[in-house]
Amino acid sequence: MPTQQEKAEKFLAAHRGPSPLLMPNAWDVGSAKVLAALGFGAIATTSGGFAATLGRLDGNVTRDEALAHAAALARATDVPVSADLENGFADDPADVAETVELARAAGLAGCSIEDYASVEEAIYPAALAAERVAAAAEAAHRGPTRLVLTARAENHIHRHPDLDDTIDRLVRYQAAGADVLFAPGVQAPDDLRRVLAAVDLPVSVLVLPGSPTVAELAALGVARVSIGSAFAFAALGALVEAATELRDHGTYGFWDRSRAGAAVARPAFQG
Numbered sequence: 001m002p003t004q005q006e007k008a009e010k011f012l013a014a015h016r017g018p019s020p021l022l023m024p025n026a027w028d029v030g031s032a033k034v035l036a037a038l039g040f041g042a043i044a045t046t047s048g049g050f051a052a053t054l055g056r057l058d059g060n061v062t063r064d065e066a067l068a069h070a071a072a073l074a075r076a077t078d079v080p081v082s083a084d085l086e087n088g089f090a091d092d093p094a095d096v097a098e099t100v101e102l103a104r105a106a107g108l109a110g111c112s113i114e115d116y117a118s119v120e121e122a123i124y125p126a127a128l129a130a131e132r133v134a135a136a137a138e139a140a141h142r143g144p145t146r147l148v149l150t151a152r153a154e155n156h157i158h159r160h161p162d163l164d165d166t167i168d169r170l171v172r173y174q175a176a177g178a179d180v181l182f183a184p185g186v187q188a189p190d191d192l193r194r195v196l197a198a199v200d201l202p203v204s205v206l207v208l209p210g211s212p213t214v215a216e217l218a219a220l221g222v223a224r225v226s227i228g229s230a231f232a233f234a235a236l237g238a239l240v241e242a243a244t245e246l247r248d249h250g251t252y253g254f255w256d257r258s259r260a261g262a263a264v265a266r267p268a269f270q271g
Contacts, residue, residue, distance in 0.1 A: 001078050002078055004074075004104075004107050004108075004109065004145045005144065005145045005146070007078075007079070007080040007081075007109040008080065008109040008110065008145055008146055008147055008148055009146075010041075010042075010080055010109075011042050011080035011082065011109040011110050011148050012110075012146075012148045012179060014041055014042060014080075015148075015179075015180060015202035015223045015224055016202065016223070019214075019218050020205075020214060020217055020218050020222050020223055020224055020225045021041060021042060021223065021224045021225070022040060022041075022214065022225050023040070023041075023042045023043065023044050023082070023204075023224055023225065023226055024040055024043060024044070024227055024231055025043070025044045025045060025046035025049060025084070025226065025227055025228060025229065025230075025231060025232070026043050026044070026045065026046070026049075026073055026231075027045075027046055027049030027050055027052065027053055027229075027231070027232040027235075028050075028053055028073075029072055029073060029076045030265065030269070031231070031232075031235070032073045032076050032077050032081070033076055033077060033265075033268040033269055034264055034265055034268045036077040036078070036079045036268070037264060037267065037268035038264065040079065041079060041080075042079055042080040042081070042082065042109070043073065043077065043079055043080070043081050043082075044081070044082045044083070044084060044112075044226060045066070045069060045070050045073060045081070045082070045083045045084045046084055046228060046229045046231075046232055047059070047061060047066065047084045047086050047229075048228065048229035048232065048233075049229040049231070049232025049233070050065075050066065050069050050232075052229070052232055052233070052236065053232075058229070059086065059118045062089070063085075063089035063099060063102070066083065066084075066085060066086070066089070067083070067099075067102050067103065067106050068106075070083035070103070070106055070108055070111075071106035071107055071108075074106060074107040074108050074109075075107060080109030080110065080148075081107075081108055081109055081110075082108065082109060082110035082111055082112065082148065082150065083103055083106070083108050083110070083111045083112070084111075084112055085099055085100075085103060085111045085112060085113055086114060086116075086118065087113065087114050087115070087116055087117055087118060087124075088100070088113045088132065088136065091117060091124075093128075093131045093132045093134070093135035093136075094135060096113060096132045096135050096136050096139075097135040097136060097138065097139035098139075099113075099136075100113070100136045100139040100140050100147065100149070101139050101143075103140075103147060104139075104140070104143060104145055104147055108147065109147065109148060110140075110147050110148030110149065110150065110179075110180075111140070111147060111148075111149065111150070112149075112150035112151070112152050112182065113132065113133065113136045113149070113150070113151060113152065114152035114153075114154050115129035115132070115133075115151075115152065115153055115154055115169065116154035116158055121158075123154060123155060123158060123160060126165070126168060126169055126172060129169060129172070129173075130169075130172040130173060130175070130176045131176075133149075133151045133172075133173045133176040133177065133178055134176040134177055136149055136151075137149050137151075137176055137177030137178055137179075138177065140179075141177065148179045148180060149177070149178050149179050149180070150178065150179065150180040150181070150182050150204060151170075151173035151174075151176070151178035151180070151181055151182065152182045152183070152184065153166045153169040153170055153173070153181075153182070153183040154183075154184065154185075155169075155183070155185070156183060156184065156185025156186050157184045157185040157206075161185070163186070163191055163194065163195075166183050166186065166195070167194060167195055167198045167199075169183075170183060170195065170198065170199050170203075171198055171199060174199050174200065174201050178201065179201065179202075180201060180202045180203070180204055180223070180224065181195075181199055181201050181202070181203050181204070182203070182204040182205075182206070182224075182226070183195060183203075184206040184226075184228070185206065185208070186205070187205065187206075187207070187208055187210065187211045187212070189212055189216070189220060192205065192212075192217075192220050192222065193220060196220060196221050196222070202223030202224060203221075203222055203223055203224070204222075204223065204224035204225070204226055205217055205222050205224070205225055205226065206226050206227070206228050207225055207226070207227055207230075238254075238257060241254070242254030242257070242258075
């Protein structure tokens with residue numbers, strides 16, 4: 001099993017490869033093991049997917065719950081794990097830094113901090129948001145393991161699709177010490193070109209319906225591809241399909257998909 005530092009170094013280096021890092025989001029230990037067995041080089045947690053396993057909506061998980069969940073995934077696989085830590089579960093920069101320190105203690109290779117205050121349902125002012133990233137970066141980069149910090153600009157998935165403001169924020173977050181930049185919801189090629197031209201750090205993209213293909217994102221210069229909670233809810237969609245077939249038709253076609261899943265899961269779980 002690689003050390004935490006080795007995982008963090010491998011994770012950061014993967015953002016500078018010849019093609020984008022495909023980083024799927026696992027929602028529990030089982031899904032993390034399956035994704036690692038399928039050959040993905042890094043895994044992220046998903047706040048929405050994990051919340052769903054608890055029967056909750058996104059934004060309703062505590063810091064302790066999120067960190068314990070991320071630590072379990074980090075222990076379960078030998079690939080780097082980066083945690084979706086929402087807004088750091090705090091407004092104050094010092095408290096955000098404490099969350100990042102706890103992420104290091106959890107054995108993670110990286111984490112992300114966003115600029116959306118979920119309680120107030122508002123984007124932090126740009127100056128405060130940059131202070132929060134600076135505090136998170138200082139915490140991520142000190143100590144025996146240098147965590148990979150992803151700074152997220154949340155405008156486009158929270159009803160504020162102001163690309164100029166998003167780019168300004170990403171530039172600020174780069175100056176504040178982030179390692180990777182992420183603006184979920186920015187997906188049009190021309191918009192991505194503007195983002196990529198404005199910053200020097202690796203840029204992650206959340207793929208959504210209508211997003212460019214991975215090959216097209218690679219041609220643009222995107223460094224990382226994220227799927228957010230899509231796999232978690234795709235799994236729930238498969239559950240709904242199977243349960244509906246049983247309830248409404250009394251047939252068992254879902255066993256075909258079940259066998260295919262078990263064929264991957266069994267060796268993954270034994271490893």
